[in-house]
Amino acid sequence: MAEYKTKVLIIGSGPAGYTAGIYAARAGLSPVLAAGLQKGGQLTITTDVENFPGFPEPINGGELMRRMEKQAENVGVKIVAEQITGVDFSSRPFVLSSDNGSRFYADCVIIATGASARWLGLANEEKFRGFGVSACATCDGFFYRNKNVAVVGGGNTAAEEALYLAGIAKSVTLIHRRNELRADKIMQERIMQNPKIALEWDSVVEDVLGSDTPKGVTGAVLKNVKTGARKTIDIDGLFVAIGHKPNTEIFKEALALDDNGYIITPAGSCQTSVPGVFAAGDVKDSLYRQAVTAAGSGCQAFLEAERFLHAEGVLD
Ligand SMILES: Cc1cc2nc3c(=O)[nH]c(=O)nc-3n(C[C@H](O)[C@H](O)[C@H](O)COP(=O)(O)OP(=O)(O)OC[C@H]3O[C@@H](n4cnc5c(N)ncnc54)[C@H](O)[C@@H]3O)c2cc1C
Numbered sequence: 001m002a003e004y005k006t007k008v009l010i011i012g013s014g015p016a017g018y019t020a021g022i023y024a025a026r027a028g029l030s031p032v033l034a035a036g037l038q039k040g041g042q043l044t045i046t047t048d049v050e051n052f053p054g055f056p057e058p059i060n061g062g063e064l065m066r067r068m069e070k071q072a073e074n075v076g077v078k079i080v081a082e083q084i085t086g087v088d089f090s091s092r093p094f095v096l097s098s099d100n101g102s103r104f105y106a107d108c109v110i111i112a113t114g115a116s117a118r119w120l121g122l123a124n125e126e127k128f129r130g131f132g133v134s135a136c137a138t139c140d141g142f143f144y145r146n147k148n149v150a151v152v153g154g155g156n157t158a159a160e161e162a163l164y165l166a167g168i169a170k171s172v173t174l175i176h177r178r179n180e181l182r183a184d185k186i187m188q189e190r191i192m193q194n195p196k197i198a199l200e201w202d203s204v205v206e207d208v209l210g211s212d213t214p215k216g217v218t219g220a221v222l223k224n225v226k227t228g229a230r231k232t233i234d235i236d237g238l239f240v241a242i243g244h245k246p247n248t249e250i251f252k253e254a255l256a257l258d259d260n261g262y263i264i265t266p267a268g269s270c271q272t273s274v275p276g277v278f279a280a281g282d283v284k285d286s287l288y289r290q291a292v293t294a295a296g297s298g299c300q301a302f303l304e305a306e307r308f309l310h311a312e313g314v315l316d
Contacts, residue, residue, distance in 0.1 A: 014041025016281025132217025
């Protein structure tokens with residue numbers, strides 16, 4: 001239990017949070033960063049990252065985040081292992097509290113709490129996560145060149161993932177629990193016309209099959225929800241595209257959120273509905289959801305926050 005007073009409080013220790021912290025510390029603002037329960041964010045649950053610039057060889061997601069943490073510490077970010085549980089944005093300084101009972105007083109706040117992929121909840125799905133099971137085709141599709149993959153879902157994200165993978169993989173099986181897609185009509189047409197994409201209607205994934213040496217997915221057991229019939233498909237990768245949940249529960253009374261719970265910011269800005277509170281990364285971005293875009297918006301959020309502090313007279 002502690003008390004922190006800071007010009008800039010950053011919530012979240014993913015690429016967006018650490019980048020905001022690095023910029024704030026280098027600007028001399030001694031930021032405090034609450035790391036949350038998942039220190040390092042979503043990339044800590046993946047294996048190889050090949051699309052973050054600066055790493056000619058694949059880098060393990062956990063290692064990349066440890067390096068960002070070290071860089072943030074080296075430039076002076078105070079990282080505290082706390083999960084923010086309460087926010088009061090009604091007046092400044094803003095007052096926040098944590099699971100440890102700590103209190104934070106901040107002239108401005110940068111929210112970088114990310115989003116969590118929704119998973120099917122199968123034991124083997126978890127076991128093979130990062131070893132054939134993924135929630136991000138843009139991130140991991142590259143590893144499935146000329147291989148057989150499946151995508152689970154029926155909305156726009158699933159359709160986009162299937163079309164993206166069809167450009168890389170040998171075949172894509174789109175598995176949907178209903179007999180029509182929820183994706184936009186144009187996306188549906190593209191799916192239907194793509195010779196590499198096959199559909200499994202009225203079907204759910206009942207199990208993920210795989211081998212331990214080398215560790216990887218080899219198939220999936222599908223169950224037809226109408227007939228109860230089961231079948232096994234041979235696949236090398238399973239992409240779960242049933243949506244993301246932004247981590248905004250604690251902000252829902254304090255900030256404007258969209259229908260899916262993402263923090264609303266104007267186009268090209270990180271400003272939220274409360275002056276002095278900024279949002280960065282996946283918590284405000286349902287579209288790109290990449291480490292490099294999250295890092296970019298962490299930088300942007302801090303630069304906007306700094307301008308705000310100047311305008312408010314907190315900084316000379
Ligand atoms: C399996 C997987 C593989 C991926 N692979 C790639 C890839 O190869 N390349 C790529 O560019 N992207 C990849 N991504 C996407 C990438 O991980 C995200 O786009 C990126 O991590 C988003 O960064 P962020 O900082 O916005 O949030 P996150 O990384 O989600 O971090 C959120 C942070 O907020 C913290 N937090 C949440 N709530 C609270 C709270 N109440 N108080 C304090 N802290 C809180 C969490 O502890 C966490 O530290 C992958 C994602 C997944 C799931």
